[in-house]
Amino acid sequence: xxPQKEIIREANEEKILxxxxxxxxxxxxxxxxxxxxxxxxGLPKANLHYYFKTKSLLYRTxxxxxxxxxxxxxxxxxxxxxxxxxxxxxxxxxMEFSRNRPFASKVWANEVIHGAGVVSEFLxxxxxxxLNDRIExxxxxxxxxxxNNVDPQAFxxxxxxxxxxxxxxxxxxxxxxxxxPYSDKDFDKKKEQVTALVLASVGLNT
Amino acid sequence: xxPQKEIIREANEEKILxxxxxxxxxxxxxxxxxxxxxxxxGLPKANLHYYFKTKSLLYRTxxxxxxxxxxxxxxxxxxxxxxxxxxxxxxxxxMEFSRNRPFASKVWANEVIHGAGVVSEFLxxxxxxxLNDRIExxxxxxxxxxxNNVDPQAFxxxxxxxxxxxxxxxxxxxxxxxxxPYSDKDFDKKKEQVTALVLASVGLNT
DNA sequence: GTCTATACGTTGATAGAC
DNA sequence: GTCTATCAACGTATAGAC
Numbered sequence: 473x474x475p476q477k478e479i480i481r482e483a484n485e486e487k488i489l490x491x492x493x494x495x496x497x498x499x500x501x502x503x504x505x506x507x508x509x510x511x512x513x514g515l516p517k518a519n520l521h522y523y524f525k526t527k528s529l530l531y532r533t534x535x536x537x538x539x540x541x542x543x544x545x546x547x548x549x550x551x552x553x554x555x556x557x558x559x560x561x562x563x564x565x566x567m568e569f570s571r572n573r574p575f576a577s578k579v580w581a582n583e584v585i586h587g588a589g590v591v592s593e594f595l596x597x598x599x600x601x602x603l604n605d606r607i608e609x610x611x612x613x614x615x616x617x618x619x620n621n622v623d624p625q626a627f628x629x630x631x632x633x634x635x636x637x638x639x640x641x642x643x644x645x646x647x648x649x650x651x652x653p654y655s656d657k658d659f660d661k662k663k664e665q666v667t668a669l670v671l672a673s674v675g676l677n678t
Numbered sequence: 679x680x681p682q683k684e685i686i687r688e689a690n691e692e693k694i695l696x697x698x699x700x701x702x703x704x705x706x707x708x709x710x711x712x713x714x715x716x717x718x719x720g721l722p723k724a725n726l727h728y729y730f731k732t733k734s735l736l737y738r739t740x741x742x743x744x745x746x747x748x749x750x751x752x753x754x755x756x757x758x759x760x761x762x763x764x765x766x767x768x769x770x771x772x773m774e775f776s777r778n779r780p781f782a783s784k785v786w787a788n789e790v791i792h793g794a795g796v797v798s799e800f801l802x803x804x805x806x807x808x809l810n811d812r813i814e815x816x817x818x819x820x821x822x823x824x825x826n827n828v829d830p831q832a833f834x835x836x837x838x839x840x841x842x843x844x845x846x847x848x849x850x851x852x853x854x855x856x857x858x859p860y861s862d863k864d865f866d867k868k869k870e871q872v873t874a875l876v877l878a879s880v881g882l883n884t
Numbered sequence: 885g886t887c888t889a890t891a892c893g894t895t896g897a898t899a900g901a902c
Numbered sequence: 903g904t905c906t907a908t909c910a911a912c913g914t915a916t917a918g919a920c
Contacts, residue, residue, distance in 0.1 A: 480903070498792060502709035506896060516905050521897060578791050581846070585784050586704060588849045595853040603854055620878060626871035629851065630840050637839035640787070643794045645835065647801040648809055665832035672826060673879035686885070711913060722887055727915060 485523050487513040492534050497578035501531055501586075535583060535590055538576045539598075545569045546602060549609075555618045556676045563670050566635035567663045577639035603628060620675035627674065634666055691729050693719040698740050703784035707737055707792075741789060741796055744782045745804075751775045752808060755815075761824045762882045769876050772841035773869045783845035809834060826881035833880065840872055 491512035495504040506527050510520040524530035548565040552558040570577055583591055603625070610624035638645065638659075646653045654662065668678050697718035701710040712733050716726040730736040754771040758764040776783055789797055809831070816830035844851065844865075852859045860868065874884050 477903075484903090500706040500708055500788070500792060502706055503792070505894085517896085518898080518905060519903080522903075525897090527896065581787065581791055582706070584847050584850045585787055586706060586709070588853070592849070592853060595850055596857070599850075600854055622875060623868070623871040625854070626868055626875060629843055629847075630836075630872070630875055633839040633843035633847075634836050637835055641790050641835075641839075643798070644790045644801055644805075647794070647798060648806055648831070651802070662829070662832055665829040666836070669828065669832060669836055669879040672881060673875040675878060683885075690885090712915085713913075723914090724887060724916080725885080728885075731915090733914070 481523070484513075484515065484519070487515070488520055488523055488530070489534060489537065492530050493538075493575045493579060496531060496534060496582070497575035500582055501527075506530075532590055534579060538573075538580055539591070539594055541569070541573065541576065542580070543598065543602070549606060555613050555674075556671060559671060559674070559676070560667055563631060563635065563667045564663055566631060567638065567659075567666060570635055570637075570639035571659055574639040574642055577636050581636065581640045620673075622674050630673065631670060634670070638662065638666075687729070690719075690721065690725070693721070694726055694729055694736070695740060695743065698736050699744075699781045699785060702737060702740060702788070703781035706788055712736075738796055740785060744779075744786055745797070745800055747775070747779065747782065748786070749804065749808075755812060761819045761880075762877060765877060765880070765882070766873055769837060769841065769873045770869060772837060773844065773865075773872060776841055776843075776845035777865055780845040780848055783842050787842065787846045826879075828880050836879065837876060840876070844868065844872075 488509065492504070492509045495509045495512055498504075499508070504527075506520050507517050509530070510517040513520065520530075524533065545565045546562075549558055549562040552561060580591075583589075588595060606628065607624040610619070610622070610627060613619045614621045614624075642653075649658070671678055694715065698710070698715045701715045701718055704710075705714070710733075712726050713723050715736070716723040719726065726736075730739065751771045752768075755764055755768040758767060786797075789795075794801060812834065813830040816825070816828070816833060819825045820827045820830075848859075855864070877884055
């Protein structure tokens with residue numbers, strides 16, 4: 473059985489991390505204050521600093537959690553060997569991530585826009601390796617004439633950009649949607665449309 | 679002939695606006711300090727506040743300039759009536775904007791991610807009108823069987839996301855490109871690839 | 885129009901009682 | 903582990919001499 477203190481610690485850290493993700497997403501690193509995060513987590517600022525010594529450390533911890541989930545979503549690409557099925561599942565997985573974890577997507581976007589100071593190591597190693605392997609898969613499919621002869625890198629950038637756009641530019645999308653946020657049904661339709669566009673872009677019919 | 683003071687004013691405002699765009703792009707609104715901007719513009723902080731009373735006003739002025747350019751690039755869509763030509767020119771125009779004005783794109787992305795507090799009015803009026811008109815164009819093309827039957831809104835979001843991705847996620851793209859920024863030649867190739875993907879996505883061949 | 889010095893608010897972080 | 907009080911650093915904005 474876990475000691476009482478450890479249980480408390482884990483619960484509080486979790487509350488803080490969730491609050492931090494939201495506040496960092498909405499205000500950026502500098503714009504986010506430890507006080508806002510603490511309020512959102514429902515505890516005094518001093519407690520936040522007790523659990524996370526510095527704001528910087530808290531930010532890095534938030535990003536680490538996001539990276540784990542990013543990789544988790546990426547695994548879907550390898551689950552199926554048939555191009556249209558693999559791509560469909562991957563796009564849907566990315567769209568669902570945007571829908572369910574919009575703050576995570578925004579924190580990520582923010583971090584990269586401002587120079588990826590924290591995540592550059594991840595980009596240089598894990599993500600580079602992941603992408604290079606998947607580029608080979610796309611090239612293989614092209615050679616087998618299963619899909620159009622596309623630039624694999626441009627293809628992945630397209631999928632990332634399109635799917636993350638629905639999280640990062642949520643506000644713009646909402647305004648252009650007559651001011652109303654997408655309902656679950658709306659979003660499901662967009663998920664289908666995005667998938668159809670991606671499949672067509674490499675020459676696959678739906 | 680313009681009075682001397684006016685000439686000085688215009689020159690200094692221009693220097694400040696350019697510096698501000700870069701600093702806002704790289705550090706976000708809160709992360710950008712008036713001192714950094716002033717240094718970048720090559721004048722003391724007090725002068726910056728002489729030309730732009732507050733940081734907020736400076737930020738809004740930067741955004742207004744970006745909006746004008748955004749609309750300018752959007753005009754290209756209407757220059758040609760044939761779908762593949764219109765789309766090709768529009769995508770290329772957006773890609774060139776990302777290439778030539780990466781800071782503008784980043785400031786915009788940042789602003790929208792954090793809730794579009796300043797640009798929401800533009801989104802509600804000008805951009806909504808622009809998009810609604812262009813949606814009709816896409817629908818017309820669909821009905822005439824000139825392009826696939828696609829969701830016009832999803833189509834434009836795709837183009838915006840894909841093209842702006844090359845500016846906003848510049849750093850990530852650079853790292854995934856063996857650490858080297860795209861040369862002009864690299865970028866031209868990507869421009870072609872992006873155009874090909876977009877055309878194919880609506881059923882047009884290249 | 886330029887610039888140094890400075891006032892004043894905000895915020896990250898800590899001390900120290902409970 | 904919790905929380906109030908507090909401080910030092912920073913950053914916006916201005917006063918006032920040139």
